[in-house]
Amino acid sequence: MAERIQIDPSKIPCPNFASGAYAFMRDALIADNNNPDITNHEEATNKLRSEWETENNARHAEYLAQVQADEELATQRRREVEEIQQQREGEKRQREAETAKEAEKKRTPLYSLKSGTSITSFPQHIHPYAKKKMSQRKFVELWYFTPEAYAEAKEQRSNVESNRFELAADDERKGAATFTLVGTHSTKPSSNAVPDAMLTWAQISRAKSAFLNALPIGNYSSEYIAMFAGFYTNMDMHEELQKPKGDLVMAQYHADMRRAWFAAYEDGEPFDLAVISAEALQLSREEVRNKAHERALAGKKNLS
Secondary structure: OOOOOOOOHHHOOOOOOOOHHHHHHHHHHHHOOOOOOOOOHHHHHHHHHHHHHHHHHHHHHHHHHHHHHHHHHHHHHHHHHHHHHHHHHHHHHHHHHHHHHHHHHHOOOOOOOOOOOOOOOOOOOOOHHHHHHHHOOOOOOHHHHOHHHHHHHHHHHHOOOOOOEEEEEOOOHHHOOOEEEEEHHHOOOOOOOOOHHHOOHHHHHHHHHHHHHHHHHHOOOHHHHHHHHHHHHHHHOOHHHHOOOHHHHHHHHHHHHHHHHHHHHHOOOOOOOOOOOHHHHHHHHHHHHHHHHHHHHHHHHHHO
């Protein structure tokens, strides 16, 4: 690669070749037999000045070519940036069109009335907050699938404040968001909800079926539904449950792994939840031991 010229050569003044500093060069030209036309210092000065101007003009031409190349490169990069921006704007418009289309699909159609028919049983009501989270494929505590949560949902459904609504974002990932007009009762978590880590194994066992049955709300594929089912089945069959405090360990494992999976899913890298991790299970055992130790220390302090 040729060395870049940093300064315009035309801006550099010609040296004073008639000065004493260049006397040795003038003397050398006069004494050089290859330059018979140079016989005095004036002719030598003109020769030096002419050669310098020729070299300077050549450098100036290189500099102008360099400037032109820089301008062409800058223009090309501006075009590339403009093309990228146009492409992104086009993709954004396409996403907005697809979002609007999906929003229209979510609108409840006007079904044909089946006159003369009724139902023979009452369906269980999923808690509104859990239903919203499931539809967004986001993490929601398993407590929302316990009988207590279902009872709360049934009570809320019968006491909906129909005149109070607000906008709820359905999907905020990657800059795209759709909004649905919903009752305020469905946008807030229950004050009675408890973290997964506080659920007993018995509560988990009672709630898991309701959770699995609610997976279609999020339009999970059969592969994902099978994975969640395998998660609970493999825990039910794990030998850890036969050990002392095994139910505490599995409850802790359930809480940690379920939270970790949804976090990984949000990042676009879901793993196979049905695979029981021996390393993670050991961490759960340690966590259960640490909690027991903390409770013991707290008990001793209370007695003292």
